[in-house]
Amino acid sequence: MTSILWLRRDLRRRDHPALLAARDAAGDGDLVVAFVVDPELWSGGGAARRAWLAANLRALDESLDGTLTLLHGDPRRVVPALAQRVGASSVHVTRETTPAGRRRDEVVAKRLGESDIDWVETGTPYAVGPGLVVNGSGDPYKVFTPFSKAWRAHGWPDPAPTPRSLPIRNARNDAEATAALDAALSAPDLPELPPAGEEAALRRWRAWRERALENYADDRNRPDLDGTSRLSPYLKLGVVHPRTLLADLHDERGEGAHTYETELAWREFYADVLHHQPRTAWEDLRPEMSRMRYSEPEDAVEAWRTGQTGYPVVDAGMRQLLAEGWMHNRVRMITASFLTKDLHVWWPLGARHFLEHLVDGDIASNNHGWQWVAGTGTDASPYFRVFNPVTQGLRFDPEGDYVRRWVPELAHLPGKAAHEPWEHADGYAHGYPERIVDHAVERDEALARLEATKR
Template structure:
């Protein structure tokens, strides 16, 4: 009888799971574990999601006769100890495709190998083999469109049903003390999340089903923050509650006007991980080094006002309040609030990226880094720095009746459809809301262009 360890990470599902399927086929029994390492789980909103996702996964495993053990500790010491104590012949994992995590996996694999134990790593979180999709000169793509054109034909979905039963071995008595549970946040600032979200594999599949009748409208509806025009699958994808290959397959087979557009958005996720793989320093440093001398402004009070949704710009404030209350922000609004911070306020994109990682339930290193560098103009295939979103123009175009603004900035609900986008233009003062933006729109744009001009000197 052979036993192995299956180490869940951000692959919290049972179906469409290459690593789990291989582990089940290769061994008589598995020890199923999740290792909670405090150093890995510093992002508050996503940790609140993780707690509930693990609960759902544990329930799904129990329904199949198995048990998930949530353990506290450093996986570099805990995983090898588990392998030795259980007599495991191998440890199975899904690749995370993040620089620090991959380096840690390599160290753990070396430790295990010294004891004759194999680490078996499989894919499943991505559709693209980053080392195989290259230009004709065998270099990585730096622009999304040619990357997507080259990568998409390589994407495949091999359906894998969830196992009907799970044969599981016991947790060794010597490691019972490592058992843990993830505590709910205190105070319970996450309560508003769960009016919107239900973590877990079943909920992810329901989200995908709900998308299909709306897919024909996706190309236009995805830009309108007041309607349910997006899939809201991002946190489910981040935690691996659903595989990107399942989404790709279902959407492609459904077809229709929106299928290609939605698949292109999956492509952007793939591109984010592709860039992180080939240029790992981009998570901390400007992809375009000319911005290393950008004179970013140090403005703690301004940053605080931005974070709290008190900039005096209704669309920006609505987005940041949605983020705090739901742990998520509409993608069109994400671009606007990021542009406002990096261009009008002149604050380093890394400070905005850090706030998103703290407050997003889909806090994903690759996507977050690519998105912020794209808007800031510092990244690969980025919007040019001189592309500066006017938040009022964006608001009037994509939220013309002010529905989204009124939901998240209740102070402005009584204003008319035009005034709600820019109360100061009509000379209106609203109790409890800034009388004017903390940065004048024209002056902020001029200052941003001046900072750009200074780089060329």
């Protein structure tokens, strides 16, 4: 008997319930572990995202002794064709929870069923699958804090065991798929990416946990420090499962461990919101905010994208994004607020830019995080809360180290002076641009537009 494990957001061996289910279904037969390079999704992301995915697929293939089957094309056609070709009796997956993924899987499952091939979903990319945490009335939570309490009370299973051996056979790689990976990894001007693969993820986790977990509650908001785990790129592709991390924190009782659990809960909350409200992938969760008047200032948006707004911490964040395919979470909030509240641009434009470049770009966390800042989503930071990019920089990058790292035009300004070049005679001596807007004026404009929605 032959079974197929079709990988999507689960590129690992450890703590992988769908892998175990596929192995058990194969019995004494063959197990085919496959990944499909979908041209539609492949072309939808930037070079860094493609390279990060390619690097982790290569690392997984190595951990599977070169047996990973790489295919190319529309999965709705490719997966049923593979099942027919290898004589599979079942196709196993980790359950998809995004709207597009669920629509795709419905088609694949239907086509497999027409050939009497079983479609088996086991587990999700989350510690608690979206839809499982509900209130006393059986309804989903709309606010994070009660969700997080119920999420902790619900609990999650222990990590799945790691199989010692797997009866995997390669079912013939598609030349287009291997060529796509080769091209992604050799693309010009790629940012410096983290080490790929499950072992690298776990090494990063262990080293960071020992060094920085204790101070995480305070240091996580400091972009000038290496205070965050930076595991989000691995979580995005399922190179490590959140359940694995939570199990490792089980005996930790400090504030840092509790705060880290809470950050994982935010990720699961946003996935739950998207599960129940799939329209919110690209629409405001709060429909009353649809009356907001937005602007489309092309030159200012381009300045934002390229880190040329004249606000140092904003520009540092946008340049880090382009250079690393990653941005510190506090700075994500600052840059998002600047686009939505200072430039008055509707959040999906910024969300798309982030998803193009972020190697950890996840539609649920990214897009609902943008709505939180924009004041149109869950528990929203109210629309009238407008991040001041100067005070945010002074508070969370107090010595200006983060700014100087990414904005070399300000490297000559010592300490906190890097946040306010306009206050110093030589602030613009090295070509840093002047501010494209006056924050105080634009804050008043943002509040005026909010009041207009209430009329």
